[in-house]
Amino acid sequence: MIKSPLGSRISRIDAADKVTGKTKFLTDMSVPGMVYAYPIYSSIPFGHITDINSAAAESLTGFIGFYTHKDIPGKNQVGVILPDQPLLVEKTVRFIGDVIGVVVADTHENARKAASLIDISYETLDPVFTIEDSKNSSGPLLHETNIACSHRVIKGDISKGFETSHHIIEASFTTPVQEHYYLEPQGCIVIPGEDQIYIIGSLQCPYYIQKAVAAITGYPIENIIVEQAPTGGAFGGKEDVPSEICARTALAALMVKRPVKMVYDRKDDMQITSKRHPFQMHYKIGVSNSGEILAAEVRLEENAGAYATLSSVVSYRASIQGLGPYRIPNVKMESTSYYTNLPPNGAFRGFGSPQAAFGHERMMDIVANKLGMDPIEFRLKNIIRSGDSTITGQELVTSVSAEETIVQARDAAGWMDIRSKSTLDSRYITGVGIAVTHYGNCLGAAGWHMDGSGASVRIREDGQIDVAFGLVEMGQGALTAVAQMTAEALGVDVSRINVLPTRSDRLPDSGPSVASRNVVMTGRAIQDAVSKLTPPILKAASNMMDFPTGLLELKNDQIIDGQTGNSISFNDVLQYMFTHNIPTQSEGWWHVPPLKFDPQTGLGEAYFTYSYATHLAKVRVDTVTGLVFVDKIWAAHDVGKAINPAGIEGQVEGGIAQGIGWALTENFRYDQGKVITPGLTTYLLPTAGDIPEIETIIIENPAPDGPWGAKGIGEPSIIPTAAAIANAVSHALGAQINNLPITPENVLNLIKRKAS
Numbered sequence: 004m005i006k007s008p009l010g011s012r013i014s015r016i017d018a019a020d021k022v023t024g025k026t027k028f029l030t031d032m033s034v035p036g037m038v039y040a041y042p043i044y045s046s047i048p049f050g051h052i053t054d055i056n057s058a059a060a061e062s063l064t065g066f067i068g069f070y071t072h073k074d075i076p077g078k079n080q081v082g083v084i085l086p087d088q089p090l091l092v093e094k095t096v097r098f099i100g101d102v103i104g105v106v107v108a109d110t111h112e113n114a115r116k117a118a119s120l121i122d123i124s125y126e127t128l129d130p131v132f133t134i135e136d137s138k139n140s141s142g143p144l145l146h147e148t149n150i151a152c153s154h155r156v157i158k159g160d161i162s163k164g165f166e167t168s169h170h171i172i173e174a175s176f177t178t179p180v181q182e183h184y185y186l187e188p189q190g191c192i193v194i195p196g197e198d199q200i201y202i203i204g205s206l207q208c209p210y211y212i213q214k215a216v217a218a219i220t221g222y223p224i225e226n227i228i229v230e231q232a233p234t235g236g237a238f239g240g241k242e243d244v245p246s247e248i249c250a251r252t253a254l255a256a257l258m259v260k261r262p263v264k265m266v267y268d269r270k271d272d273m274q275i276t277s278k279r280h281p282f283q284m285h286y287k288i289g290v291s292n293s294g295e296i297l298a299a300e301v302r303l304e305e306n307a308g309a310y311a312t313l314s315s316v317v318s319y320r321a322s323i324q325g326l327g328p329y330r331i332p333n334v335k336m337e338s339t340s341y342y343t344n345l346p347p348n349g350a351f352r353g354f355g356s357p358q359a360a361f362g363h364e365r366m367m368d369i370v371a372n373k374l375g376m377d378p379i380e381f382r383l384k385n386i387i388r389s390g391d392s393t394i395t396g397q398e399l400v401t402s403v404s405a406e407e408t409i410v411q412a413r414d415a416a417g418w419m420d421i422r423s424k425s426t427l428d429s430r431y432i433t434g435v436g437i438a439v440t441h442y443g444n445c446l447g448a449a450g451w452h453m454d455g456s457g458a459s460v461r462i463r464e465d466g467q468i469d470v471a472f473g474l475v476e477m478g479q480g481a482l483t484a485v486a487q488m489t490a491e492a493l494g495v496d497v498s499r500i501n502v503l504p505t506r507s508d509r510l511p512d513s514g515p516s517v518a519s520r521n522v523v524m525t526g527r528a529i530q531d532a533v534s535k536l537t538p539p540i541l542k543a544a545s546n547m548m549d550f551p552t553g554l555l556e557l558k559n560d561q562i563i564d565g566q567t568g569n570s571i572s573f574n575d576v577l578q579y580m581f582t583h584n585i586p587t588q589s590e591g592w593w594h595v596p597p598l599k600f601d602p603q604t605g606l607g608e609a610y611f612t613y614s615y616a617t618h619l620a621k622v623r624v625d626t627v628t629g630l631v632f633v634d635k636i637w638a639a640h641d642v643g644k645a646i647n648p649a650g651i652e653g654q655v656e657g658g659i660a661q662g663i664g665w666a667l668t669e670n671f672r673y674d675q676g677k678v679i680t681p682g683l684t685t686y687l688l689p690t691a692g693d694i695p696e697i698e699t700i701i702i703e704n705p706a707p708d709g710p711w712g713a714k715g716i717g718e719p720s721i722i723p724t725a726a727a728i729a730n731a732v733s734h735a736l737g738a739q740i741n742n743l744p745i746t747p748e749n750v751l752n753l754i755k756r757k758a759s
Contacts, residue, residue, distance in 0.1 A: 008490040008497040009711060012649040015483045016502070017233075017476065029190045029205045029232045030266055037192065038067055040255040040265040041114035042248075043104045043121045044275060045096035048132075048344040048676030049145075052094055052103065054124040060106060063120060065113035070258050071104040077221035081250055083211065083243045087146055088310040088347075090219055090250050096125070097145055097309035099676045100275035100346050102247070105255050107263060115268065130344035130676060134283055134304050137341040145342040151307040152315040154322040156336035156394055156605030164298025164333030168289030172370050176286070177742045178358045178725075180306075180671040181279035181351060181664075182680075184688055187235025189276060190266035191249045193256040198222075200253055203230045206245035207237045207477050208515040209507045215246035216253045229507040237477040238661070239350030242517055243312045244276045270681045277349030278671065280305040280317050280340070282358040284325075286366040289333075294376050294384045296331050299394075303338040303359065308347035313354075314340040319449045321355035323609045326394050327363040328405040328441035329385040334394045336605065344676050350517060352661060356442055356722045361743065364438040364726035369739060378730070379413055382439055393441075396606045399613065402706040402714070404641035408617035409439055411700050412639040416619045422734070430627055433634075436730025437619045438723035443610025444706075444715045445520045448600035455594035456513035456524035460489060460532040462587040466574045468493065471503045472525045473513020479717050480650040481521045487646055488526045488710060492533035494557030495573055510590070519614070519715025522646055524593060526710025532591025539587075543580045544571055596708060612706045614714045615641040618659070618723035621695075622731040626754055629747030631667055631732055633693070636724070639700040643714035648701055655699045655720045662724025664689040670744050 020026040057069045072079050072091040082088040092103045103123060108114040131137045137149045165171055191204030200222060206212060209229040217224040229249070234241065248265055256263040267275065282305055289298035303321050307314040322338035371381035387393065389403045422435050446454040459471040470489045476482045486500040503509065513528075514520070541552040544562035548555075554565045561570040580587055600607035619637040624630075638655050645651055668687040672680050680686040705712020729740040738753045 008487040010645055011487070011647065013483055013487060013497060013647055015480055016486055017482050026233050028187055028235050029192065032192060032203070032232065034192060034194060034262045037262040037264055038107055038109055038259060039111045039114040040105050040107045040252055040263050041118040042102045042251060042275070043106060043118045045092065045099055045101040045103060046123070047096060047125050047127055048099050049130040050096055050125040050127040052092065052096065052123060053126050055103070056122040059122065060117040060120040063113065063117050065109035066117050067107040067109065067259055069104055069106045069121065070254060074258060075219055075254060077219045080218065081215050081247050082310065083246065083312050084315050085311040088312070090247065098344050098346050101309065102251065105251050107255050107259055111266065132343050132345055132673065132676060134306050134341050137343050145309065145344065149342045151311040151340040151342050152318050153337070153339040154319050154605065155338065156322055156334055158394055158396055158606060159333035161298055161300055161333045161335040165289045168297045169292045170373060171287065171289050172373050173285070173287045174366060174369050174741060176284045176362050176365055178282045178361050179743055180281050180348070181669055182273060182671050182686060183238045183240030183351060184686070185236030185238060185240055188267045188269055188272040189241065189244055189248050191245065191252050192262060192264045193249065193252045194262040195256045195260060199226045199228060201228045202249050202253065203232050204245055204249055205234045205241060206231055207234065207241045207475050208245070208517070209475070209505060210512040211242070211246050211515060212249045213507045215250045219250040220253055220257060227507070231475050231505040234475065234477045238352045239517065240276060241477065242350040242515055273681050274678045275346060277312055277347045279351035280307065280314065280348040280355065280358065284362040286362060288366060288370050290370055290374065294374055294381050296329060296385045298333040299326055299331050300335045301325050301337070305340040306345065306348060307340040307342050308345045309342065310347045311340070312347045312349040314348065316449065317355035320443065320447065321359040322605060323395060323443060323447070324356050324441065325359040325363060327360065327367070327439060328387045328615060330387055330391050331394055336394065345673060352658065353718045353722050354518065356440065356718065357662070357665065357725060360438060360440045360722045361726045361729065364723065365729055365741060368436070368730045368733060378437055379409060379418060382409060393609070395609045397608050402612060402641070402643060402704045404702055404704045405439060405441060405615040407702055407704070408615050408639040408641055411702060412437070412617040412619045412637045415698060415700055416637045418619070421621060431623045431625055432735045433621065433623050434731040434733070434735025435619065435621045436727050436734055437617060438726035438730060439617045440719065440722045441613045441615050442519070442715065442719045442722060444523055444612050444614060445518050445595050445610065446514070447610045448598040448608060451595060451598055453514045455592060456520065456528050457510040457590060457592045458525055458528035458532050459510060459590045460529065460536060460588065462536070462577060464577065464581045466499060466577055467501055468495070468499050469501050469503055470529070471509040472505065472528070473510040474516040474521045474525055475505045477516065479521070479654060480647065483650060484522050484646045485525055485529070488529050491711070492529055495560050519717045519719065522713050523709050523715060526713060527593030528591040530591065530710055531593055532589045535589035535591070536587065539580065539585050540576060543585055544576045547571055547576065547579055611708055612714060614716065614719045616719045616723055618727040620727040620731045622728060622735060624732060624735045624750060629750035631745055631750065633663055633695040633728060635696045635698070636727070637698045637700065639702060640716060640719060641702040641704050641714070642716050643706040643709045644703055644712035645701050646713055651701055651716050652699045654716050656697050658720025659697055659724050660689055660694050662721045663693060663728065666725035666728045666743055667745055668693065670746060
């Protein structure tokens with residue numbers, strides 16, 4: 004008997020090709036007649052272009068062309084949400100990396116060399132790099148204002164809340180830039196046709212690119228075909244930036260009338276592309292003597308960089324989730340992003356949630372410490388349960404599992420036992436810490452208009468089933484999950500399923516592959532598509548078996564008569580359908596349910612459902628070197644329904660690894676806007692030796708709107724990690740860690756201050 008594909012630990016269907024090298028990534032690809040492009044970007048952080056001299060580049064052997072904003076046939080605009088970013092700078096450069104033009108040559112090496120020979124002259128302006136400098140700048144401003152966006156949540160009576168509080172506790176926190184460091188740099192190939200442009204690239208949002216290239220070139224949007232190449236990592240870094248690189252390459256391809264390939268070198272990729280927003284945060288919490296949170300006033304400030312890109316989404320999500328999954332009757336939350344002369348900061352796994360979680364979970368520990376309460380006891384006293392409301396006033400009734408994640412992580416770790424054992428020897432001290440989060444699935448009220456997605460299912464005569472979906476596989480295991488969900492919906496073996504590469508002309512605009520949307524959106528779209536295929540399949544089986552369709556079901560590669568137990572094979576029914584010209588293909592679509600939300604107050608239904616997670620970390624601190632070692636992390640996640648438990652464990656382990664890097668080792672730095680940590684010798688990603696034992700605890704509390712009850716896991720897996728580690732280090736040192744990364748220097752300074 005065939006086992007249900009859903010919930011099975013099926014090996015990734017793309018694994019064999021990737022580990023054997025059969026998979027071709029973009030740098031492995033070429034097409035006849037292809038030439039190469041490279042960007043020319045600003046070498047100063049802020050100023051006006053006064054002259055461009057390309058004579059030296061034009062004399063280079065292999066040089067083909069150099070193109071600027073003057074060559075753009077459509078609109079010179081590539082802003083994702085706000086129209087604040089030119090594709091190619093016309094006059095004002097706003098960061099080191101702002102692209103001024105594109106050079107084309109016969110080889111990648113010659114294109115890069117020609118780009119270095121383009122001489123740009125500037126009139127320099129005084130740059131701003133920090134939030135404080137941006138706020139206090141008297142000009143020149145980066146745009147009409149230095150504020151990129153702002154959001155707020157106003158609930159209850161904040162003044163009364165503080166008046167009735169027995170204790171008012173305040174603290175400030177900062178979190179740093181984080182580089183995605185996907186193993187495959189940004190890249191694409193653009194092939195121009197008579198009336199069509201074909202693009203293949205390392206990307207995660209094909210429909211963004213389709214719109215951007217249509218706007219730049221003036222082509223009808225349906226004439227822009229975007230296909231995702233196998234993508235070597237993204238983590239949000241290939242949401243906004245590929246629209247830029249594909250549009251610039253498309254311009255070059257139109258100008259030279261040949262296929263053009265552009266791939267960034269690693270150093271340039273790190274200088275030009277978007278990063279995780281650095282935050283500065285201030286929390287003010289009012290509590291009763293018994294530990295009940297009565298009021299919270301929070302100020303979140305984000306460094307947007309030179310252009311807004313996705314700052315609006317980050318600011319929105321941070322404001323909604325900036326106080327965690329707790330009951331708080333009186334709230335004043337303000338979240339503001341500021342323009343600076345740094346490279347733009349955009350999407351990165353979690354979209355502002357890891358920063359917000361660091362703030363609210365550090366604050367939970369600080370308040371508990373002031374009250375003399377156990378950190379878990381304090382959290383459980385205030386945690387949201389079924390029937391409670393979030394800080395936006397959204398009542399949560401179904402699949403509310405924050406408490407369960409805390410309890411299961413606590414019990415698995417033996418919290419009280421390991422917390423009481425704090426010292427190993429005179430050199431090493433240990434600590435344990437906990438962090439709890441909730442994560443709104445999909446795009447939320449702010450992006451509801453684009454929160455729909457499609458899938459297409461076609462059953463072939465040989466019994467194989469082709470599935471197209473509008474989102475992408477970028478390393479997270481989407482192909483496997485899509486195959487499992489399709490097989491489950493049709494009642495067939497997963498070996499029948501063939502998941503097609505994502506291409507913009509296969510389905511309507513399905514929105515971006517972000518916000519942990521993939522399983523939820525694609526699963527529901529597959530269910531919709533299969534619901535249209537099932538009736539004709541059962542009708543055909545009914546005709547063959549001479550039995551009413553109402554008692555038939557698709558199961559185990561058969562159509563089974565529920566009354567007699569008689570069955571007919573799926574393949575035999577297909578032969579009947581093809582013989583009788585019965586359609587075997589359908590498209591499905593699903594859109595997130597309507598959300599009632601007031602953006603002026605930040606009150607209402609911010610997201611249609613939430614994922615919950617608790618991470619509990621055990622650390623050792625070396626008091627001689629200041630190094631922090633993470634010994635173990637217990638990670639409890641409510642996923643609604645586990646489509647593939649092995650895939651979920653992989654996501655959790657990967658998210659935790661990234662969270663450890665952000666918390667401890669990744670110290671991304673600029674000097675006057677120039678990246679001075681441009682590679683792995685200076686920007687220290689965690690290695691296998693830095694990753695602790697990870698115990699993943701999967702909790703299944705089905706969400707009614709999710710496919711088979713499933714919820715997102717990709718981003719929740721990173722969100723609590725850094726906060727849990729910081730809480731553990733704070734516990735070990737008996738001093739508060741309020742800034743990331745937790746460098747050895749900072750640890751040693753805390754030890755010295757405590758000793759003095």
